[in-house]
Amino acid sequence: MSGxxxxxxxxxxxxxxxxxxxxxxxxxxxxxxxxxxxxLGNTLVATVSxxxxxxxxxxxxxxxxxxxxxFGGGGSSESLKITxxxxxQITRVVAPSTAIPVVSKSEHMKVxxxxxxxxxxxxxxxxxxxxxxxxxxxxxxxNNANSGCLVGSEFAKDNNIKVGSRITMGSDGGKGSLRxxxxxxxxxxxxxxxxxxxxxxxxxxxxxxYNRRDDYDEVVVKVRSGQDSAAVTTNIEKQLNxxxxxxxxxxxxATLASIYESFGMVTTFVTAIGGISMIxxxxxxxxIMMMSVNERIKEIGIMRSIGTQxxxxxxxxxxxxxxxGVIGSAVGGMLSIVAGYAxxxxxxxxxxxxxxxANAVSVGEGVxxxxxxxxxxxxxxxWQAANLxxxxxxxxx
Amino acid sequence: xxxxxxxxxRDVTKVYPLPAGDVRALDEISFxxxxxxxxxxxxxxxxxxxxxxxxMGCLDTPTSGDIYISGTRIxxxxxxxxxxxxxxxxxxxxxxxxxxxxxxxIENVTFPMMLKSQKEVNPERGKEVLRAVQLDDxxxxxxxxxxxxxxxxxxxxxxxxxxxxxxxxxxxxxGNLDTKTGAGIMELMTDLNRKGTTVIVVTxxxxxxxxxxxxxxxxxxxxxx
Numbered sequence: 324m325s326g327x328x329x330x331x332x333x334x335x336x337x338x339x340x341x342x343x344x345x346x347x348x349x350x351x352x353x354x355x356x357x358x359x360x361x362x363l364g365n366t367l368v369a370t371v372s373x374x375x376x377x378x379x380x381x382x383x384x385x386x387x388x389x390x391x392x393x394f395g396g397g398g399s400s401e402s403l404k405i406t407x408x409x410x411x412q413i414t415r416v417v418a419p420s421t422a423i424p425v426v427s428k429s430e431h432m433k434v435x436x437x438x439x440x441x442x443x444x445x446x447x448x449x450x451x452x453x454x455x456x457x458x459x460x461x462x463x464x465x466n467n468a469n470s471g472c473l474v475g476s477e478f479a480k481d482n483n484i485k486v487g488s489r490i491t492m493g494s495d496g497g498k499g500s501l502r503x504x505x506x507x508x509x510x511x512x513x514x515x516x517x518x519x520x521x522x523x524x525x526x527x528x529x530x531x532x533y534n535r536r537d538d539y540d541e542v543v544v545k546v547r548s549g550q551d552s553a554a555v556t557t558n559i560e561k562q563l564n565x566x567x568x569x570x571x572x573x574x575x576x577a578t579l580a581s582i583y584e585s586f587g588m589v590t591t592f593v594t595a596i597g598g599i600s601m602i603x604x605x606x607x608x609x610x611i612m613m614m615s616v617n618e619r620i621k622e623i624g625i626m627r628s629i630g631t632q633x634x635x636x637x638x639x640x641x642x643x644x645x646x647x648g649v650i651g652s653a654v655g656g657m658l659s660i661v662a663g664y665a666x667x668x669x670x671x672x673x674x675x676x677x678x679x680x681a682n683a684v685s686v687g688e689g690v691x692x693x694x695x696x697x698x699x700x701x702x703x704x705x706w707q708a709a710n711l712x713x714x715x716x717x718x719x720x
Numbered sequence: 721x722x723x724x725x726x727x728x729x730r731d732v733t734k735v736y737p738l739p740a741g742d743v744r745a746l747d748e749i750s751f752x753x754x755x756x757x758x759x760x761x762x763x764x765x766x767x768x769x770x771x772x773x774x775x776m777g778c779l780d781t782p783t784s785g786d787i788y789i790s791g792t793r794i795x796x797x798x799x800x801x802x803x804x805x806x807x808x809x810x811x812x813x814x815x816x817x818x819x820x821x822x823x824x825x826i827e828n829v830t831f832p833m834m835l836k837s838q839k840e841v842n843p844e845r846g847k848e849v850l851r852a853v854q855l856d857d858x859x860x861x862x863x864x865x866x867x868x869x870x871x872x873x874x875x876x877x878x879x880x881x882x883x884x885x886x887x888x889x890x891x892x893x894x895g896n897l898d899t900k901t902g903a904g905i906m907e908l909m910t911d912l913n914r915k916g917t918t919v920i921v922v923t924x925x926x927x928x929x930x931x932x933x934x935x936x937x938x939x940x941x942x943x944x945x
Contacts, residue, residue, distance in 0.1 A: 326834075326840055327823075327827070327831065327834050330823075330827075331820070331822050331823070334822040334823075335822060338822065621818070622820060622821075625814070625818045625820070626820075627803065628777065628779060628806065628812050629806065629807065629812055629831070629832050629835070629879070629880075630803055630804065630806045630807020630808070630832055630835050630836070631803070631807075631835055632800060632803050632804075632835075633799065633800075633803075635835070713779050714774050714779050714780060717779075717814075717818075
């Protein structure tokens, strides 16, 4: 039975094609606004997540620098180090996870025979921990010799460094030279060691060159699977900060969660802004449905007088709103994917995050919201049509 | 059951409460319409004809008194029940035809049948009724606006007849037609009545009343004797 009312709804849309198309356009814009904002947020999160995921299993321990001098009984920040004794304590409390001591320094250097002075961070890491740090090589091999080093991909690219290139350390070359044994793949932003624009030498080379022994700039704890990073963090703090606060401990997993939460809020906010255009589209649908009812008052009166029930009149107008909503939202959904592609390509220079579940959900939400808004905005006009007094409706000119 | 009047009005009063004072549109009128009758209801403008038509068509309920349609009292009926009664027992014919512009002729005629059966219907029944009101087959798939006034009114008659109603209620059925076409429609009504359909025509045109067997005259909300 709904067939005839469905048919009338379709034909009425066809008769008022321009008006209906404009109403659909509003919904298309609303869906595109919501879905593309969702895609933008999701892509942002995915991009950052990709950059940070390699450090998601790390707990980083730094010397405490707050509270007037911190560990060591005062002095400059240069003197803030993690001692060998503290390293042993950390190693003990985090077992079976691995505690990796890291030393670092900003250093002047020259590449090959060139005389351009470059300043970059030099890390010193024991080669036995290199694989625990999840470095992936773009080329070359991991370095085991004291005269060798690894370099970050950005550093290598900017300075035209290849495997086998030689880097002279120190502004006057007085710190010796290192041969590049491997180039580390781009890791993005990291909480532990930011290798992209740095050099990673052996810990022995670093200690011998800078005369640093038994103290470290940070300790990176790689949490074993099955261990809880929050518990590891708590254990370190309990053990080392028992009397005074001597170290700061950062759980990268908790930090990541906090970052994701912030991005989630940003995504929700921008999607909500997109939702405003959907509300405007909804008002337009409401207006058009009210016009449709007003134009057809006499027709409604005839229908009611020859035996059409209120719910049947109501269904006719709901169908009309639903058709506009479904077509508008479907077109909007398809255009959202195009808009998402454009956003990804232009803003992130990559479309690899486009076809994800999160983006499908965003498009689905936009389409669903569009349909719901249309139907919701059709309910009151439909109710009003159904409840017209048949006598008054029949008299209407 | 067959001896039961198809329509019975007993002491029916209709009062419209207005800010300037109540208007008594109908004042304790009583009459009955038996099966197979052909009745005209006449009266001057403002006499209560339209109010009577609305009550006869179950579009309104009386302030007091009782109305029975084929033995069913309508006073206590819900809107849904009144709508069902209109759909199943009463066929409406309007002065301005009032066909649905979005539907073609067959769809217009079978519309009440679809309301009643709650499913798609066989268009053959619609064609059969359209042929009975002498509408040319080639017009069946046209839209109402493509038909003349007389043809549109024949379609309206077919639509009113499709559910085999107890009463055919006509509101000035020739009011929007020229004399010749109007006469054709009234001959069609007469023919339908001869075949057993109960027809009530509300009109102010005495020539239309001449086609009917009985005339009820309304003056100031009362039946004039």
